[in-house]
Amino acid sequence: MSELNPSRDDFASLLAESFTERDAAEGSVVKGIVTAIEKDMAIVDVGLKVEGRVPLKEFGAKGKETDLKVGDEVEVYVERIENALGEAMLSREKARREESWVKLEAKFNAGERVEGFIFNQVKGGFTVDLDGAVAFLPRSQVDIRPIRDVTPLMHTPQPFEILKMDKRRGNIVVSRRTVLEESRAEQRSEIVQNLEEGQVVEGVVKNITDYGAFVDLGGIDGLLHVTDMAWRRVNHPTEILNIGQTVKVQIIRINQETHRISLGMKQLEADPWDGIGGKYPLGKKVLGRVTNITDYGAFVELEPGIEGLIHVSEMSWTKKNVHPGKILSTTQEVEVVVLEVDPVKRRISLGLKQTLENPWEAFARNHTVGSVVEGEVKNKTEFGLFIGLDGDVDGMVHLSDLDWNRPGEQVIEEYNRGDMVKAQVLDVDVEKERISLGIKQLGHDAIGEAAASGELRKGAVVTCEVTDVKDGGLEVRLVDHDVESFIKRSDLSRDRAEQRPERFSVGQKVDARVTVFDKKTRRISVSIKALEIAEEKEAVAQFGSTDSGASLGDILGAALKNKGGDDE
Numbered sequence: 001m002s003e004l005n006p007s008r009d010d011f012a013s014l015l016a017e018s019f020t021e022r023d024a025a026e027g028s029v030v031k032g033i034v035t036a037i038e039k040d041m042a043i044v045d046v047g048l049k050v051e052g053r054v055p056l057k058e059f060g061a062k063g064k065e066t067d068l069k070v071g072d073e074v075e076v077y078v079e080r081i082e083n084a085l086g087e088a089m090l091s092r093e094k095a096r097r098e099e100s101w102v103k104l105e106a107k108f109n110a111g112e113r114v115e116g117f118i119f120n121q122v123k124g125g126f127t128v129d130l131d132g133a134v135a136f137l138p139r140s141q142v143d144i145r146p147i148r149d150v151t152p153l154m155h156t157p158q159p160f161e162i163l164k165m166d167k168r169r170g171n172i173v174v175s176r177r178t179v180l181e182e183s184r185a186e187q188r189s190e191i192v193q194n195l196e197e198g199q200v201v202e203g204v205v206k207n208i209t210d211y212g213a214f215v216d217l218g219g220i221d222g223l224l225h226v227t228d229m230a231w232r233r234v235n236h237p238t239e240i241l242n243i244g245q246t247v248k249v250q251i252i253r254i255n256q257e258t259h260r261i262s263l264g265m266k267q268l269e270a271d272p273w274d275g276i277g278g279k280y281p282l283g284k285k286v287l288g289r290v291t292n293i294t295d296y297g298a299f300v301e302l303e304p305g306i307e308g309l310i311h312v313s314e315m316s317w318t319k320k321n322v323h324p325g326k327i328l329s330t331t332q333e334v335e336v337v338v339l340e341v342d343p344v345k346r347r348i349s350l351g352l353k354q355t356l357e358n359p360w361e362a363f364a365r366n367h368t369v370g371s372v373v374e375g376e377v378k379n380k381t382e383f384g385l386f387i388g389l390d391g392d393v394d395g396m397v398h399l400s401d402l403d404w405n406r407p408g409e410q411v412i413e414e415y416n417r418g419d420m421v422k423a424q425v426l427d428v429d430v431e432k433e434r435i436s437l438g439i440k441q442l443g444h445d446a447i448g449e450a451a452a453s454g455e456l457r458k459g460a461v462v463t464c465e466v467t468d469v470k471d472g473g474l475e476v477r478l479v480d481h482d483v484e485s486f487i488k489r490s491d492l493s494r495d496r497a498e499q500r501p502e503r504f505s506v507g508q509k510v511d512a513r514v515t516v517f518d519k520k521t522r523r524i525s526v527s528i529k530a531l532e533i534a535e536e537k538e539a540v541a542q543f544g545s546t547d548s549g550a551s552l553g554d555i556l557g558a559a560l561k562n563k564g565g566d567d568e
Contacts, residue, residue, distance in 0.1 A: 029098050032090070034072045042068060044076055044090055052076070052088030075099065096132025101167060104133055108162045113179060118154050126150065128160060128174055135160070135172035144180050184219075188259045191220045195261070197251050200268065205245045213237045215249060215263055222261035224249060231266045231273075231305025233291050272305035273346055280306075280338045280348060285355060290332045298324045300336055300350055308348030310336060315352045317359050317433075318392045327352075359391035363435065364428040366390070372442065377419045384408070385415055387423060387437060395435035397423055404440045404447065405484065405522070446482045447522050456481055456524075460514045461531060469501050476526065479509065483524060487512060491527035494536075499529075 032046035041053045054076060059068045068074070077094035107114050116130040118137060125138040137160070142150060160174040195201070195217070203215035203222065212225040224247075226234050234240060241247070249263040280286065280302065288300035288308070297311040313320075315327050328334065340349035367373060367390075375387040378394060385397040399408025415421070423437035450456035456478075464476035464485070473488040491512075492499045504510070513534055516525035 029075055029077050032074055032076055034068060034070050034074060037068070037070060042074075044074060046076060046078065046088065046090065048078075048081060048088055050081070050088050052078075052090035054090050097134075100131045100133035104130060104162065104172065105165060105167070108165050113159045113161055114174070115157055116160055116174070117157050118150065121150075128158075130160070130172065130174070133172060135162075135174045137174050137176065141175035141177045144177055144184065185259075188220045191218065192254060192256065192259050192261070195251055195254060197254055199251045200248060201251065202246060202248050203263075205241050205243050205247060208237050208241060208243060210236065213241050215247060217261070220259065220261065222249070222251070222263040224263040224265060228252065228262075228264035228266055231269065231271065232301065233299070233307060266305075272303065273343060276306070276343050276348075277341050280341055282338055282340070284338045285335055286338065287333060287335055288350075290328050290330050290334060293325050293328060293330060295323065298328045300334060302348070306348070308336070308338070308350040310350045310352050314339065314350070314354070317353045317356065358430065359393045360428065360430045360433050360435070362391050363389065363393055364430055367425050367428070369425050369427060371425050372422055373425060373437070374420060374422045377415055377417050377421060380412060380415065380417065385412065385421075387421060389435065393433075393435060395423065395425075395437040397437045397439050401426070401436075401438035401440055404443060404445050444482070447519075447524070450481045450483065451517075451519050456483070456514065456517060458514055458517045459534075461511055462514060462526060464510050464512050464526060466504050466506050466508045466510065469504055469506060471501065474501055474504055476510075476512075478524075478526070485524045485526050487526055487528060491515075491529045494529045494532045 030046045032044040032052075034042050035045050035051065036043040037056070040056050042056055042059065043051050044054055045051050054074075056068060059074070075096075076090040077098060079089040079094070081088055104114060114130055116128045116135065118126045119129050120127040122136070125136055126142070128135045128137045140146075141163075142153070158176055159179045160176055161178045162172065163175050163178075164171070164173040166172075201217055203217045205213050206216045206221060207214040210226075212223055212229075214221045215224050224237075224241075226237050229237060229240055247265065248268065249265055250267045251261060252264045252267065253260075253262040255261075286302055288302045290298050291301045291307060292299040295312075297309050297315070299307050299309055301307050310324075310328075312324050315324060316322070319327065334352060335355050336350040336352055337354035338348065339351045339354070340347075342348075373387075373389055373395070375389045375395070377385055378388045379386040384399050385402075386394045387397060389395050399412060402408045402411040421439060422442060423439050424441040425435070426438045426441070427434075427436040429435075447456070456462075462481070463479045464474075464487070465479050466474050467477050467484070468475040471489075473486055473492065475484070475486055477484050489499055489501060492501065492503070510528060511531055512526040512528045513531035514524065515527045515530050516523055518524075
């Protein structure tokens with residue numbers, strides 16, 4: 001067969017060669033020559049049977065025009081050998097992307113930084129051109145601090161660090177912030193090396209918080225805590241500082257590991273606590289201004305940088321359970337007494353009540369023991385009454401001092417809050433702040449007087465007036481002593497048949513013998529029976545025993561007859 005008419009085998013060979021050529025070229029990056037530039041397209045010959053067209057914009061960097069010209073050698077990505085128009089489908093952008101991916105993977109694995117530029121803004125961040133490969137830059141990774149306008153950074157070469165790569169999905173995530181932080185850390189380390197504790201430097205206030213201010217020392221920030229701003233109390237840093245203000249500070253501490261720097265301003269001034277003991281001796285009265293009030297007391301500024309505490313227990317002699325805010329108010333000027341000074345702990349204890357007279361001392365001076373006072377019943381408790389007295393102090397009447405004869409638990413029910421009562425001063429303990437009062441001491445103590453005179457004693461014979469007749473016995477009043485007692489049923493007579501209370505009537509007078517007299521418990525018991533037995537013994541002793549032949553009746557009769565003769 002002639003050359004113009006190839007055999008079937010030759011045709012098969014040419015077809016196989018064509019497919020081999022297609023398979024080898026498609027999906028790969030090849031080199032080509034720009035043969036022509038038509039409008040916005042570049043005609044590129046890559047050595048295939050047909051040429052391909054590539055948009056000019058793919059040859060320039062993102063956002064920039066290209067300077068491509070005829071004859072330039074370029075690398076392109078072959079998508080298809082031939083399309084419907086008989087042209088090769090080429091892409092410079094994909095070629096650059098493939099090339100970039102290889103380089104970027106190598107740098108990512110090596111932990112190296114890459115260079116690129118931000119060219120567009122998208123949701124949640126920005127897109128970055130890494131020499132053909134498009135990466136995503138999250139908004140939080142643009143800078144160390146959030147920035148509102150990134151326009152100055154657009155289309156400007158910037159260093160980035162690759163955080164994540166996924167070639168299958170075509171995702172690359174980069175960060176500019178980590179690069180800046182590393183650079184800043186290196187810069188901070190260098191600056192810290194040139195600083196030392198105790199050094200005095202100047203800085204600019206960058207930020208103010210509730211607890212202090214951050215001061216820029218020329219590339220590194222230091223914290224000026226609110227307690228180190230001044231020797232006096234500073235409630236908030238804005239009282240003495242403003243953002244942008246230049247301040248002179250002293251470096252207090254440097255942490256070489258964390259690069260944290262603590263600063264102080266008050267350290268540049270004289271310490272007002274030096275020689276504090278001589279300036280504020282114990283017992284000295286001074287004027288101060290209330291700066292703060294708490295549940296446990298009030299702080300008083302004696303001078304700039306010197307504060308003392310009035311504990312709640314030292315505020316008032318009489319107001320024990322009152323919040324300090326009810327007694328003092330902030331900014332109020334008060335006179336106080338120095339109670340204690342501790343230069344080491346930098347504490348001064350002050351007293352407010354000490355500027356006033358102790359009301360218990362005043363009461364003791366004006367009311368001697370035994371004097372009578374009058375006051376209002378302020379409170380009733382299980383152990384007595386509290387009476388309001390002069391000087392806003394209280395005195396207490398114990399249950400045992402309410403009545404001479406009746407139980408205090410019974411008598412206290414007769415009193416109510418608000419009642420005005422009189423009482424006798426029994427004792428004043430200034431140190432313990434206690435005043436003991438007695439109400440019964442203002443009344444007649446018949447038992448005490450009788451006991452003191454010796455007229456009332458165990459074994460004494462007394463005349464009793466019946467005040468009430470009960471089943472169990474008689475309630476009686478000792479006529480000569482105005483003392484009440486009770487004769488039990490069994491004590492009404494030695495004769496059991498006569499131990500009947502109904503034999504007696506109210507107002508009737510009877511003689512009886514005192515059988516019990518306890519001065520401490522003020523208990524008195526009397527007995528008719530005991531008197532009869534005692535008289536019988538006396539008669540027997542006087543007129544002889546029953547052994548003489550006389551009967552007991554004869555002896556008693558003689559005794560009674562003799563007694564009648566004595567009465568005559």
